[in-house]
Amino acid sequence: MKNGPRLKEQYAKTVKAELKKELGLTNDMEIPTFKKVVINVGLGEAISDKSVLEIVAGELSLISGQKAIETVTNRAISAFKIRQGDVVGLKITLRGARMWEFIDKLINVSLPRTKDFRGLSPKAFDGSGNYSIGIEDQTIFPEIDPNTVTKLRGMEITLVTSTPDDAQARALLTKFGFPFTKDGEKV
16 A cells, blocks of 8 residues: 555554454454545536536536536426426545545645634434535635635535444544534534
């Protein structure tokens, strides 16, 4: 694993053994790890302005190092003036080295740059061991030049883990230094 992602090396050298001991696991295949990271941006405004898709797709490509795919509607919703097949968002799924590098950048660079950041909510687990983070401002990523941003757009980042248990997933994220708030604090 020479010259691999720093976080993946840290996982292999120390975190894996610590988690196995801490969680009382007997099989190495039970040890929680990251499967993938999904970045999702909803763009309802893209229905009336197609240039928004190009701008946001470019920003997402800079952030992740990978091309975004379009998400389309399955059915028409007349109240929102949406037709079946309209593009309403963009998403990227990261795996392997890009995933580990993105998680490293998220923890150590982007989250500390968030305005008024007080920590991540420990309640954002979905019951299946996955953790979702809502980001309101894409300029927290160092690849985005704040002077060229026309509008602040939010995104959802979901960290999918190999464990079906939220407690094990939280232990995994804590080992990597995810800044969770105390259970009683407000985020």
